[in-house]
Amino acid sequence: MSATPQPNASGDDGLGWRFWCLVPVTGIAAGLAVGLLVLLLHAVQRLAWGEGDAGFLRAVEAASPAQRVGVLALGGLVAGLGRLAIRHEGTHAGGFTAAIWFRAGRLPFWPTLSQAVLSIVVVGLGASLGREAAPKQAGAAFGSLFAGRAGLSPSHRRLLAAFGAGAGIAAVYDVPLGGALFALEVLLGSVSLPLIAPAALTASLGTAVSWLMLPDKPTYAVPAYGTTAGLVAFALLFGPVAGALSAFYVRLIARADRTKPSGRGTVLTPLVVFAALGMASLAVPQLLGNGKDMVQLAFTGEAAPLALLLVALLKPLATAACLGSEAPGGLFTPTIAFGAALGGLAGAGWGLVWPGAPAGAFALVGAAAVLAATTKGPASAVVLMLELTRTLDTAIVPVLLAVGGAMLVARFLEPRSIYACRIHDGMRRAEEAGAPAISAAARYPDLLRLLALGGAVPRVVGEHGEDVGEVSAERALHPRRDDGPLATAAAGDFVLRQVRG
Known part of the structure; x- marks a missing residue:
């Protein structure tokens, strides 16, 4: 035994050399895929909107009413037909989030890549959704593919995805x-020491490789705002509201x-929703796209209070409508836009009471607080x-105060994140059946506690309550080294008998 123990020594991390060999390969593949997807996004936007150096919002504002409605209607048609085709390939819109835990990161490679491409096209055509869904799906698809080909355990495959x-x-x-922390804190729910290095290596390689096609510059050009007493007081009060x-x-x-x-509505619903969004954009052009340009204006204090009010009220509804029509896309930037609009609007009122802080600083505080509270990832939100x-x-103290207040209230009112809330929980249906059961996504410690109570070995149920198999109590109580890190293991990883069909 060491005479000077090191508290942060992880010892045998259970990852293995095969996993470590696939980490850089996954990062490189993700970076290349992202570069191609973003180039496709820009091509779609130029073709549909004539976007130039002025940006997407300026191009939308310069478009005629017929162009706005027509392009959005086309986007709805593409979304509906695309989703119908991909569904026939065996996946579904919320498949990625559920796959991480319910299917141990097992993703159908080509359908997932197809959904990523469809998502980029739909966002480029003006959907009120984020572009991060496509890169996230593409990177996860490669991680899942490599882990499967290498014969890694379910826990390893979940990590690599x-x-x-x-x-x-x-x-x-x-x-x-930020990408590494997002994977750990939001997707895996565990910032475990042995997992930090591979997560950071994958994310940094992906970023470096993407520079071959994308510029190395910050997403938002924001001046360095200082911290004032008024901004600190605002953060303390705004956090719980956020x-x-x-x-x-x-x-x-x-x-x-x-x-x-479902049925015919798969094609008709997004067509109607997108056409209605196009008509709404005649009055509020900020509703189209992921909201990046509006966030930039809010962060620099150039957004008018009326525009902030409209975005705060209508952008969440537009995003929810696009998502509800089953159009593929992300929630990251639309959420930041919602938070920036809230913060900027509240800051405009606060400036009348306690002047002195720049208008853009309030939007930054609002964006960070809302992003943390909706993703349930405070560390990753701040770093992002x-x-x-x-x-x-330069304004980290008020940001952290607002994030802390927002997290306390949000966890009490709604413990789910914007990603977890899209997962269907089949446990209610299983509990109604009366037999002892555990969700395939249940954490390993929860499985151990259930086994420790004795009685019948629980059956494992999937996202929709379907029977996945029976737990191998022996294997769960005595896991092998190649089962991978138990910090991210789930009950479905220890199934003795797989149920097909």
């Missing part, structure tokens, strides 16, 4: 550390995800905002 997704986010926004509104936003997203169309702006450190 999550790290690939983190590398995708890191590459598309040039946020290597948490409450974030809980409402998460429930709105969850409700939209539960009302997705730091890397997106590369100047947020």
Whole structure:
């Protein structure tokens, strides 16, 4: 035994040399895929909107009413037909989030890549959704493919898929550390010491490789705002309000995800929703796209209070409507836009009471607080905002105060994140059947506690309550080294008998 124990020594991390060999390969593949996807996004935007150096919002504002409605209607038609085709290939819109835990990161490679391409096209045509879904899916698809080909355990495959997704986010926004933390904190729910190094390596390689096709610069050009007493007081008061509104936003997203169309509605619903969004954009052009340009204006204090009010009220509804129509896309930038609009609007009122702080600083605080409260990832949210702006450190104290207040309220009102709320929980149906059961996504410690109670060995149920198999109590109680890190293991990883069909 060592005479000077090191508290942060991880010892045998259970990852293995095969896993470590696939980490850089996954990062490189994710970076290349992201570069190609972003080039496709820009090509679609130029073709549909004639976007130039002025940006997407300026191009939309310059478009005629017929062009706005027509392009959005085309986007709805593409989304509906694309989703119908991909569904026939054996996947579904919320498949990525559920796959991480319910299917141990097992993703159908070509359908997942097809959905990533479809997502980029739909976002380029003006959907009120984020572009990060496509890079996240592409990176995860490569991680899942490599792990499967190498014969790695379910726990290893889950890790590699999550790290690939983190590398995708890191590459598309040039946020290597934020992408790594997003994979750990939001997707895996565990910032475990042995996992930090592979997550960071995957994300940094993905970001570096993407520079072959994408520029190395911050997403938002923001001046370095200083910290004032008024800004600190604002953060203390705004944080809980942001948490409450974030809980409402998460429930709105969850409700939209539960009302997705079926049958003929798969094609008709997105066509109608997108056409209506195009008509709404005649009055509020900021509703189109992921909201990046509006966020830039809010962060520099150039957004008018009326524009902030309209975005705060209508952008969440537009995003939920697009998501509810089953159009593929992300929630990252639309969420930041919602938070920036809230912060900027509240800051405009606060400036009348306590003047002195720049208008853009309030929007930055609001964006960070809402992003943290909706993703349930405070550390990753702060780091992401730091890397997106590369100047947020000058106002880090009010940002952290707002994030802390928002997290406290949001966890109490709505413990789910904007990603977890889209997963269907089949446990209620299993519990109604009366037999002892455990969710395939249940954490390993929860499985151990259930086994420790004795009685019948529980059966494992999937996302929709389907029977997955029976737990191998022997293997769960005495896991092998190649089972991978138990910090991210789930009950489904220890199934003795797989149920097909």
